[in-house]
Amino acid sequence: MTEVKTFDVQKLRADFPILAREVHGKPLVYLDNGASAQKPRCVIDSIRNTYEREYANVHRAAHELSAICTDKFEQARRSVQRFLNAPEDREVIFVRGTTEAINLVAQAWGRSSLKAGDEIVITAMEHHSNIVPWQMLCEQTGAKLRVAPMDQTGTLIFDEYLKLLNPRTRLVSVVHVSNALGTINPVKRMAAAAHQHGALVLVDGAQAAPHMRIDVQDLGVDFYAFSGHKAFGPSGIGALWGRAEVLEAMPPWHGGGEMIESVSFAKTTYAKIPHKFEAGTPSIADTIAMGVALEYLMEIGFDAMQAYEHELLEYATAQLSAIEGLRIIGTSADKAGVISFVLEGIHAADAGMILDEQGIAVRVGQHCAEPVMDFFKVPATIRASFAFYNTRAEVDALVKGIHKVKELFA
Numbered sequence: 001m002t003e004v005k006t007f008d009v010q011k012l013r014a015d016f017p018i019l020a021r022e023v024h025g026k027p028l029v030y031l032d033n034g035a036s037a038q039k040p041r042c043v044i045d046s047i048r049n050t051y052e053r054e055y056a057n058v059h060r061a062a063h064e065l066s067a068i069c070t071d072k073f074e075q076a077r078r079s080v081q082r083f084l085n086a087p088e089d090r091e092v093i094f095v096r097g098t099t100e101a102i103n104l105v106a107q108a109w110g111r112s113s114l115k116a117g118d119e120i121v122i123t124a125m126e127h128h129s130n131i132v133p134w135q136m137l138c139e140q141t142g143a144k145l146r147v148a149p150m151d152q153t154g155t156l157i158f159d160e161y162l163k164l165l166n167p168r169t170r171l172v173s174v175v176h177v178s179n180a181l182g183t184i185n186p187v188k189r190m191a192a193a194a195h196q197h198g199a200l201v202l203v204d205g206a207q208a209a210p211h212m213r214i215d216v217q218d219l220g221v222d223f224y225a226f227s228g229h230k231a232f233g234p235s236g237i238g239a240l241w242g243r244a245e246v247l248e249a250m251p252p253w254h255g256g257g258e259m260i261e262s263v264s265f266a267k268t269t270y271a272k273i274p275h276k277f278e279a280g281t282p283s284i285a286d287t288i289a290m291g292v293a294l295e296y297l298m299e300i301g302f303d304a305m306q307a308y309e310h311e312l313l314e315y316a317t318a319q320l321s322a323i324e325g326l327r328i329i330g331t332s333a334d335k336a337g338v339i340s341f342v343l344e345g346i347h348a349a350d351a352g353m354i355l356d357e358q359g360i361a362v363r364v365g366q367h368c369a370e371p372v373m374d375f376f377k378v379p380a381t382i383r384a385s386f387a388f389y390n391t392r393a394e395v396d397a398l399v400k401g402i403h404k405v406k407e408l409f410a
C-alpha cells in the first residue's frame, strides 16, 4: 500500500495530452481503456520523429535512414522481450495485434499439427478473437473445440477445466484477463495442468499485459499475445511471443518478402524466426513507438501501477454497488480494473449516450464476448475499464453520471 501513496497520478496524467481535453463541454473522463488506451507524449513524439527525421524501410537498404529504422525496430523487439521476460528476442514476432497473433498460431501451428479428433480447450469467457480462429481451424482439420465453464461470479471452474484435459488435448488457449468481466485467470496453474497432457498453451494477454507484470517464463506458457494499442502504444501493431523450439517447428503463415532465405521457381526456403513469420513491410513507425510505450510502462513499474489500479477498482466497485438497480456482471475474487454492469430497466446504449453527453467515455454492448452475455442472460453491459491514469474523482463523475441516467430513464 505504501507504493500507492508514492504513485503520482497527476504527474502521469500530464504525460497524456488528450486527457486535458473536453468532450461536449465537459472534462473528458476516459473509462474505455479496455477497448483502447490513450497515448503518452513519448509515443506520439516517437511516431512524429520517425516520419519527420528517420523514416525508411527496414532490413533492406544499405543507407543511413534504413539502418537507423532497422536498429530501432529491432530495439522494439528487445523491449517486448524485456516486457514479457522472454528468454530470447527472436521469439518475439510482430503482428497487427492479439487477433492476428491468435490467427497466426491457429493457421501456422494448428493446420499443420492437428488432425480429426484432436481437441482445443478454451474457456467460457473468451473474446471472439479467441473463439472464432479455433472454430475455423476445427472446420479445417476436424478437431474439436471444448469449453471450460465458469460460475456465476465469472470465475473459471478449475475442476471442470481439469476434467476436459486428456491425451487428445493439443492446445489450451485462454484469456489472461477477461475484457467483459475483469476476471484474472490462473494461467500458471492452467498451463502446468495442460502440459501434463502434452498440450501447448496460448495466452490471450490483450487485457493483462497493459496492467500487470507478465513473465512468460514464470507462467510456463508456450505463446503469449498482446496488442500495442491497449498498452498505450499505436494501433495496428502487437506481438506474439512463442517458445523458440515451438516457433521453429511451425511452418510459415503468410508468404512474401522478408520471410524467405532464398526463392526460386523450383523451391523456396524460409528465413529463421522471427522473420519467417513477418512477411512484407511491417508497420515500422508503430512498432518503434510500441517499444517506446512498453519502456514507458516498465519505467512506471508494474508493482506500483497494479496496486494503484487495484485500489481504484475496489473504490469503484464499492461506489457502483451502492447504486440501487445496478448489478455488476463479473464479481470474481481475482479481478483487474474492469467493471461491467447493467442498470435495471435501462438499455445500455441509452446509458452510454447520456454518459457521453457528460464527457464520460465507457463502452456499451457485448464487448466481442457474446457467449459471456448469453451466460449472464443480458443483452449488453455498460463497461468501465480503468488505466493507471484514472482517478477517484473520475469514478465519482461516473457515479454522478449514472444517477443522471437513472433520473432520465427510470
Ligand code: PMP
Pocket (backbone or CB within 6 Å): 034, 035, 096, 097, 098, 099, 100, 127, 129, 130, 175, 177, 178, 179, 204, 206, 207, 227, 368
Ligand atoms: N482478446 C481480448 C481479451 C480483448 O479484449 C481484445 C480486444 N478487445 C482482443 C483479444 C482483440 O484485440 P485486437 O482487437 O487488438 O486484436
